[in-house]
Amino acid sequence: MAKIILENIAHTYEPNASNPIFALKEMSLSWADGGRYALLGPSGCGKTTMLNIMSGLVNPSHGKVFFDEREVTSMITEERNIAQVFQFPVIYGTMTVFENLAFPLKCRQFPEDQIERKVKEVAEILNLQDYLNNRAKGLTADQKQLISLGRGLVREDVAAILMDEPLTVIDPDLKFRLRRKLKEINDKYNTTLIYVTHDQNEAMTFADNIIVMDQGEVVQAGSPKDLFERPQTTFVGYFIGSPAMNLYECSASSKNEITIGTNSFKVQTNINDSNSENLKLGIRSEYITVENEHSDNSLEADVIEVEDFGNYKLVTASFDSFKIKAKVKRELDIPSEKVILKLPAEHCCIYEDNKLI
Amino acid sequence: MPKLYTFLKYFFVVLWACFVIAPFLWAISTSFKDFNSVTGGATYIPWLQFEPTLDGWSVLFKPGSQGGINIIGPYFNSIFVTLTASLISIVLGTLAAYALSRYTFKAGIVKNNDITFFFISQRIMPPVVLSIPFFIFLSSLGLLDSLAGLILVYIVLLMPIAVWIMVDFFNRVPREIDETALIDGCNPFQAFFKVVLPNSVPGMLVAGLFCIIFGWIDFFFAFILTFTKVQLLPVKIVALNSSITPWWSLSAAALVSVAPLIIVAFIVERYLSKGNLSGALK
Numbered sequence: 001m002a003k004i005i006l007e008n009i010a011h012t013y014e015p016n017a018s019n020p021i022f023a024l025k026e027m028s029l030s031w032a033d034g035g036r037y038a039l040l041g042p043s044g045c046g047k048t049t050m051l052n053i054m055s056g057l058v059n060p061s062h063g064k065v066f067f068d069e070r071e072v073t074s075m076i077t078e079e080r081n082i083a084q085v086f087q088f089p090v091i092y093g094t095m096t097v098f099e100n101l102a103f104p105l106k107c108r109q110f111p112e113d114q115i116e117r118k119v120k121e122v123a124e125i126l127n128l129q130d131y132l133n134n135r136a137k138g139l140t141a142d143q144k145q146l147i148s149l150g151r152g153l154v155r156e157d158v159a160a161i162l163m164d165e166p167l168t169v170i171d172p173d174l175k176f177r178l179r180r181k182l183k184e185i186n187d188k189y190n191t192t193l194i195y196v197t198h199d200q201n202e203a204m205t206f207a208d209n210i211i212v213m214d215q216g217e218v219v220q221a222g223s224p225k226d227l228f229e230r231p232q233t234t235f236v237g238y239f240i241g242s243p244a245m246n247l248y249e250c251s252a253s254s255k256n257e258i259t260i261g262t263n264s265f266k267v268q269t270n271i272n273d274s275n276s277e278n279l280k281l282g283i284r285s286e287y288i289t290v291e292n293e294h295s296d297n298s299l300e301a302d303v304i305e306v307e308d309f310g311n312y313k314l315v316t317a318s319f320d321s322f323k324i325k326a327k328v329k330r331e332l333d334i335p336s337e338k339v340i341l342k343l344p345a346e347h348c349c350i351y352e353d354n355k356l357i
Numbered sequence: 358m359p360k361l362y363t364f365l366k367y368f369f370v371v372l373w374a375c376f377v378i379a380p381f382l383w384a385i386s387t388s389f390k391d392f393n394s395v396t397g398g399a400t401y402i403p404w405l406q407f408e409p410t411l412d413g414w415s416v417l418f419k420p421g422s423q424g425g426i427n428i429i430g431p432y433f434n435s436i437f438v439t440l441t442a443s444l445i446s447i448v449l450g451t452l453a454a455y456a457l458s459r460y461t462f463k464a465g466i467v468k469n470n471d472i473t474f475f476f477i478s479q480r481i482m483p484p485v486v487l488s489i490p491f492f493i494f495l496s497s498l499g500l501l502d503s504l505a506g507l508i509l510v511y512i513v514l515l516m517p518i519a520v521w522i523m524v525d526f527f528n529r530v531p532r533e534i535d536e537t538a539l540i541d542g543c544n545p546f547q548a549f550f551k552v553v554l555p556n557s558v559p560g561m562l563v564a565g566l567f568c569i570i571f572g573w574i575d576f577f578f579a580f581i582l583t584f585t586k587v588q589l590l591p592v593k594i595v596a597l598n599s600s601i602t603p604w605w606s607l608s609a610a611a612l613v614s615v616a617p618l619i620i621v622a623f624i625v626e627r628y629l630s631k632g633n634l635s636g637a638l639k
Contacts, residue, residue: 081542094556
């Protein structure tokens with residue numbers, strides 16, 4: 001187990017090109033020993049490249065990788081002692097389930113009795129104990145993925161377990177149980193878990209720390225609460241949360257007031273440069289309330305649609321030429337035509353050039 | 358409708374089976390005939406329509422002094438040359454194909470695909486183009502009219518087939534399997550030998566089948582590069598021909614020479630399906 005540090009890391013797959021495209025733009029990041037991380041971002045944002053740089057499958061074109069104090073940048077994968085689980089199950093089809101799970105330990109020449117004990121322990125965690133003597137090739141897709149996961153879990157001394165969207169092929173119920181299992185493993189063995197996903201719910205429920213990436217850059221790193229309440233960029237606001245953050249172009253009417261169309265709102269942010277042209281207001285639909293009367297920071301909107309999701313209602317309305325979504329309690333009666341919505345100042349985020357002020 | 362479909366399906370399968378098996382039945386029947394039975398019009402059923410005789414078969418095993426051609430020596434020569442050349446081609450071809458599939462090679466404008474094409478381009482040339490170079494080559498090595506010389510030439514002819522099939526096979530094998538083996542603690546050689554290779558047996562069997570077929574049926578190089586010391590089966594069978602074509606012994610020889618291929622095809626047939634090739638790993 002180790003602290004993983006990426007120092008000024010950048011990577012391009014075309015190092016000899018005159019104007020190379022960087023899959024990963026220069027960044028420095030550190031992953032605490034025993035931490036539970038989620039790497040979140042849309043497809044093609046550089047998540048897998050970052051994972052492969054850590055495991056040694058890809059050599060970064062720039063920067064250095066450290067495991068604790070030890071530099072491992074040019075060290076080959078086998079020497080890094082890292083476990084990685086891919087999106088689709090990778091099993092050794094000619095081997096039994098037992099042999100598959102034992103393979104990483106055999107490669108490292110662990111004693112037979114220790115291999116047997118550890119394989120049985122992991123098989124039990126993953127509910128594979130009844131299949132140990134079966135050929136891995138004949139199992140279902142989710143059982144195969146459990147084997148892939150199991151091969152990562154058999155080694156107690158791994159620097160980290162890197163998981164590249166590992167639960168994609170697994171059914172929802174098992175997915176939930178496995179995520180819980182992974183948390184238990186993290187608590188029990190203090191193994192660093194880095195979990196790549198493009199599913200924000202998966203990231204929010206799994207990790208203590210979330211790193212959001214976009215176009216090869218880390219756009220925000222923080223706890224699920226930070227990411228939800230104070231998205232550092234409009235991208236994070238839009239990407240995290242369901243529905244996405246309400247975002248409106250606005251102009252500053254004073255240091256603590258902005259205008260959207262014909263409506264003005266007080267905000268707690270100090271807008272230093274009130275002439276800024278590229279200002280946006282962002283507010284989560286969870287923080288918008290339905291009011292009976294007008295007050296500060298309220299607006300009147302035309303109701304377009306009210307969707308009942310069982311545990312909450314989602315009100316979609318329009319004001320001026322903008323759409324607004326509010327997530328409200330299910331019991332609340334929503335007028336069918338006009339609704340008064342309040343945007344609390346403390347939850348209004350102001351963005352300049354798409355970055356939080 | 359389903360009944361009609363089933364009927365049509367079986368009807369065509371039976372029709373196709375007859376089409377395939379008819380030449381074999383014809384050859385079997387002819388191999389037991391004599392001159393008169395062959396030239397006296399079409400007959401099919403032994404004992405009823407013609408009196409069966411073993412003359413056609415005995416010629417194959419009698420020594421030359423007794424008017425036979427004795428194919429036993431050439432038969433084993435053919436087996437030895439074909440199997441050895443195929444085996445070496447598969448081993449070298451698999452290694453080359455793995456490298457071409459997994460690593461990037463670049464020399465000027467030449468890249469991986471060009472190297473793969475270079476291999477297969479050896480098969481595009483008409484064999485006659487290669488006959489003189491091969492003759493001079495073997496002659497300079499002192500390997501004319503020898504099994505070793507033939508094996509060398511056959512490796513050159515068969516390896517492109519192995520490379521071509523195996524590159525395609527490895528390209529369909531996800532890279533993640535190699536990467537997983539590396540992560541699990543293998544070095545690149547161990548990853549290949551412990552993980553990739555055992556999973557590549559279906560591809561190697563298919564490549565092996567093609568190598569065996571092309572090696573076994575070659576007449577041209579066996580004829581040009583051997584004289585008296587070493588002979589392969591196809592060359593020996595041609596020696597049967599005379600002013601009167603001996604259809605009976607030619608039929609017997611055809612059956613004997615096609616038998617190993619049928620056996621190999623039956624063994625490998627299950628691996629020829631696409632599912633076995635592509636789904637070997639996931």
